[in-house]
Amino acid sequence: MKRVIFAVMAFAFLLCMAACANTNRRMPDNTLQSDSVSDTGRNGQESGITENLTESAASETGESKEKTAEMKMKVQIGNATFTAALEDNAAVHELIQMMKESPITIEMSDYSGFEKVGSLGQNLTADNYQTTTVAGDIVLYNGNHIVMFYGSNSWSYTRIGHIDDLTGWEDALGSGSITAVFSVEE
Numbered sequence: 316m317k318r319v320i321f322a323v324m325a326f327a328f329l330l331c332m333a334a335c336a337n338t339n340r341r342m343p344d345n346t347l348q349s350d351s352v353s354d355t356g357r358n359g360q361e362s363g364i365t366e367n368l369t370e371s372a373a374s375e376t377g378e379s380k381e382k383t384a385e386m387k388m389k390v391q392i393g394n395a396t397f398t399a400a401l402e403d404n405a406a407v408h409e410l411i412q413m414m415k416e417s418p419i420t421i422e423m424s425d426y427s428g429f430e431k432v433g434s435l436g437q438n439l440t441a442d443n444y445q446t447t448t449v450a451g452d453i454v455l456y457n458g459n460h461i462v463m464f465y466g467s468n469s470w471s472y473t474r475i476g477h478i479d480d481l482t483g484w485e486d487a488l489g490s491g492s493i494t495a496v497f498s499v500e501e
Contacts, residue, residue: 386411387500388476390453390463395487398500399453399476405440406455406473411499413437418498421461429466431488433495435459443471450485451478463488463495 386401388411401407413419423433430448438458447469448454454472456462461475465485478484487493 388414389496389498389500390478391496391498392487392493395483397484397487398479399451400479401476402474404442404473406442407475409439410475410497414497414499418496420494420496422492423461423463423495424492425488425490426462427468429468430462430464431493431495432456432460432462435461439473441473443473445469445471446474448472451481453477461495461497 386403386407388399388401390397390399401411410419419435421433421435423431426432435455436459439455441455441458446454447467448464449467450465452464453475454462454464455475456470456472462472465488
């Protein structure tokens, strides 16, 4: 009887260990990283495994790694135009498709003295994770609101992009409501 109990307990332990052994996790940039094969070198950079997985994910969508690294968006606020480097995620790809049809105009209101927020009018695929934003960050909030930061905040967002050059950014956003026009960088 003791052997049967021991065998059942050993089996249950092994079953629990097997369930916990899945070390693949989704990274914020939508690549998979495996704890069991990833290694960080002395210079603090990941070994080639994450890069290879990123390339595999890009090839599955028909895009090269170079192309996804070059995605840009224009943000026009009044007479000021800014360029944003875009993230590589489902929300950004959906946003790009919308912008290819026509520029997106969003009325944005000031919120709490550190961001402008406005409704996109439709939901995008959210891939939220806890993040701390900085001035120039553009994120998706609640699946259907675009938020542009001139300050900092910590919350769960889907990253859209970041303004390349912040010269005049805070002045363009001003203190009240604004109209922002988003378009694909040609």
